[in-house]
Amino acid sequence: MKQIIAVLTVIAAIVVVWYAACIPMNIKGVLTEQERAGAEVLPPSAKDRRDMGEIGLTLNNSFAIPATWEQDRPRLPAPHQVAIEMWETTIQKKITSKRSLIYHGWVTLSATMLGFAIGTGLGILLAVGIVHSRVMDLSVMPWAIVSQTIPIIALAPMIIVVLFSVGVQGIIPKAIISAYLSFFPVVVGMVKGLRSPDAMQLDLLRTYSASRAQGFWKLRLPASMPYLFASLKIGVAASLVGAIVGELPTGAVAGLGARLLAGSYYGQTVQIWSALFAAAVLAACLVGLLGLIERTVLKRMGMAQ
């Protein structure tokens, strides 16, 4: 009960700050609209208003405050506007509609899942190589680190152009960008996990004359599971970001990234915000789902109590 109150308090505070922020953000646009509609605004000259601060304008025209939460194309939409837009574009639209957030979410999700699968597979393979081969440790790890220092927004168009020139398009380029972001946490976490058994554990296996393969399957791999799940949670969120970024440079017609882009072309801020929230909800669901799988797996393994 205490926890629920705490959570609700934080949410309420965010909503209050959000509504408050809408007033100065939107007041200029609202006053222009009100003036055109024939209302008396202070100061009456658009030029004077432009030079005035938002706080001052608000104090002069407090009658216009409710209107800052009801604009068609606000600079900052109010929470209820985003909520209504999300309701209308999820529950009230058919899933097949091009305006359905669920449709766009699914497009992004499928690229995310494919990219996440590729990234996780690649990450685990690289980690196994790095742990078992000194050469790979020295040669691959630095490149893996370098790969993450390049801004993905700069790299994504190149990946898409290069792949397009060899005839690959559609979901694959997005998935590759998504994999590019998600393999790294998996590599780092898995390397750490596979190296987590201490010297005594390794000595014990030596006293059994165990092979390296037996050491891997019986000791290193199970010992790495908690590390793997921690990495997967970071990786899946990164995958989603990758898929969204991958939708931007193509001018994609579908996906949450495409909704963001279209929204910004047409000044549809409500659409942008609802796409952002849809992405956040999706990420939360994915991380939550992984957390659930983690608990189940570790409990089955006897590693969680």
Next chain:
Amino acid sequence: MTTGDPVIEAKHLDLTFQTNDGPIHALKDVNLSISKGEFVSFIGPSGCGKTTFLRCIAALETPTGGTLSVNGMTPDEARRNRAYGYVFQAAGLYPWRTISKNIKLPLEIMGFSAAEQEERVNKVLELVDLTGFEGKFPWQLSGGMQQRASIARALAFDADILLMDEPFGALDEIVRDHLNEQLLALWARTEKTIGFVTHSIPEAVYLSTKIVVMSPRPGRITDVIDSPLPKERPLDIRDSTEFIEVAHRVREGLRAGHGDDV
């Protein structure tokens, strides 16, 4: 009991580690012969090479000089022939395996059949008095029980030699006494040759037929004491005159080896 060829024989054994601060003589001119069925304790201060010597027998370290034979073979060959089971200071059970699966670990690696694995697990669990705990995970057991499970794991594949590196070092006195008693009973039943590293004089005297006193810099043997105590040893034997005499001699040996350091 102590007749026949030695099971473990070290002649002029040297082991020097090369470090950045120069060479460290972990073992220097160690000569020792251990017969079948003996219970040999290695005692001495840190850095005296007692653990290193045990690790040499187990082929976890490679001596730099001298010869060492285990069951008439090199330590490496002996290991491949499953000559010994090794018990470490920590139980080191896998948290993702139940007790019975933990004991099966060496059996799986060595390729025993499923039926034989089951049979052996039941046998060794009974030996260490853990019958009924096969389905538990390690965290559900006390420290002493975990260490008993790790002894069972070392016994599972029927090696003739049991090497124990301060197995009860991390346990409290009462649990330790209890485990010492159990270990003696287990030794009597299985007739294994046991190499046992310890810090504790009473533990060494209580358990051993032979006590090897070692001292550091360089790691070497300063005294080898054949215990006059009978094989049957109730806990209160520790109050007998013989026991106190042996303990005194061990203490003297440790002091002499320490030289000016004390």
